[in-house]
Amino acid sequence: MSLVSMTGFARSDGHAAGRAWVWELKSVNGRGLELRFRLPPGFDAIEPELRSLAQTRLVRGNVTLNLQFTETAESETAYRINEALLEQLLALSGRLQARGVGAPRLDGLLAVRGVIEPAGGTEDEDTRAEIEAAIKASFARALDKLVESRTAEGSKLSTVLNAQLDEIEALTARARTAEAVRPEALRARLRQQLDELLAMSPPVSEERLAQELALQITRLDVREEVDRLKAHVEAARGLLRGDMRGVGRKLDFLSQEFNREANTLCSKAFDAGLTAIGLDLKLVIDRLREQAQNVE
Numbered sequence: 001m002s003l004v005s006m007t008g009f010a011r012s013d014g015h016a017a018g019r020a021w022v023w024e025l026k027s028v029n030g031r032g033l034e035l036r037f038r039l040p041p042g043f044d045a046i047e048p049e050l051r052s053l054a055q056t057r058l059v060r061g062n063v064t065l066n067l068q069f070t071e072t073a074e075s076e077t078a079y080r081i082n083e084a085l086l087e088q089l090l091a092l093s094g095r096l097q098a099r100g101v102g103a104p105r106l107d108g109l110l111a112v113r114g115v116i117e118p119a120g121g122t123e124d125e126d127t128r129a130e131i132e133a134a135i136k137a138s139f140a141r142a143l144d145k146l147v148e149s150r151t152a153e154g155s156k157l158s159t160v161l162n163a164q165l166d167e168i169e170a171l172t173a174r175a176r177t178a179e180a181v182r183p184e185a186l187r188a189r190l191r192q193q194l195d196e197l198l199a200m201s202p203p204v205s206e207e208r209l210a211q212e213l214a215l216q217i218t219r220l221d222v223r224e225e226v227d228r229l230k231a232h233v234e235a236a237r238g239l240l241r242g243d244m245r246g247v248g249r250k251l252d253f254l255s256q257e258f259n260r261e262a263n264t265l266c267s268k269a270f271d272a273g274l275t276a277i278g279l280d281l282k283l284v285i286d287r288l289r290e291q292a293q294n295v296e
Contacts, residue, residue, distance in 0.1 A: 003161075003240065004296040005153030006030060006061035006248070010145035014138030017127045021069045021135065023142040027150060029294060030062035038066040046132055050139055057143055059246045060296045061150075067135065085114050150296065157294055158240060161251075164288045165233050168258065171281045172229045175222065175265065178274045222274070225265045229281075232258050248295030255289035 010025045035054055037047050054065065089112060093104050110116055123131065236254055239247050262285055266278035 002151050003154035003158040003247070004059075004147075004245075005150050005157050005294050006296050007153050007294060008146050008149035010142045010149055012138045012142035012145060014134050016131050016134035017123065019069060019131055021067060021138070023139055024066045024068070025063065025142050025146045026066075027058070027061045027063045027146060030060055033058055033060050034062045036062070036064050038064065040067060040069055043067065043132075043135070046136065049136065053140065054143060057147055058296075060248060063146075065139075067139075080116075081110075082115055085112075089115070154295070157291060160291050161240060161288065161295075162237075164284055164291065165236055167284045168229065168281060168288070169233045171277055171284065172226055172233065175229075175274065175277045175281075176226045178271075178277060222265050222268050225261045225268070229258065229261050229265075232261070246296065248292060251292035251295055252289065255285060255292050258285045258288065 006027055006029045008025075008027045010023075012023045014021050014023070033055065035051055035058075037050065039047060050065070054063065086109065089104075089109055093101075093109075097103055232254055236251065239250055239254070259282065262278055262281040265281065266275060269275040269278055
């Protein structure tokens with residue numbers, strides 16, 4: 001199963017019974033699944049079925065699903081004049097002229113909303129059912145295309161994420177073998193700390209000395225953070241190889257764990273080399289988290 005992005009776009013045309021329309025589906029990042037339907041007036045009744053279908057195909061993302069009717073060769077000339085409304089406007093015009101107001105122009109009257117209206121604006125039940133069935137079918141095709149689009153984006157994301165995990169893995173290996181974490185370097189650092197404690201006036205007690213040394217050992221030893229970073233890399237690779245449905249939340253959480261370990265490593269580092277590795281880790285992890293937030 002491929003990695004799926006929350007970013008995608010799809011378009012699908014449809015027509016039936018002299019009507020034509022186009023579906024446009026656009027998806028961007030979101031914490032959960034939010035579906036925003038934009039349907040023409042009179043078609044709200046089909047939204048629950050369309051929403052249910054979308055929920056079976058999508059897990060996360062803010063998705064706008066827009067249905068817009070377009071003109072066909074049949075509908076381009078299918079207009080009529082609302083004579084009753086026109087008569088009302090003419091009668092009103094006559095009364096205004098009696099008060100000294102100039103006569104209206106024909107183009108002005110025809111421009112009044114409702115004077116020119118689509119002919120045959122209502123369909124019988126069978127025609128309406130035919131149109132709705134065709135709209136649902138074209139929506140299903142648009143949804144298929146959106147899933148394909150999000151999957152194609154997900155494939156690119158997978159390549160990026162794996163490359164970033166490679167970087168984290170390489171930096172973690174460098175941290176494990178850095179000069180600052182070698183036993184002799186740790187001993188030298190502890191000896192320095194011990195000399196400073198012994199030189200204090202008044203001298204510290206043996207109990208205090210033991211506590212301080214234990215604290216310094218904990219602060220200097222980054223092996224635990226390095227081990228956890230390595231384990232997180234393996235966990236992330238496992239997620240990218242496993243069931244991809246809804247994996248984005250897990251990757252986002254794991255990237256926070258990566259960041260926590262990198263921060264701790266930086267705080268423990270007592271030489272420039274290890275600090276530089278920690279900062280490089282933080283940069284890569286930030287990019288990893290940014291990309292993980294695009295994953296469904």
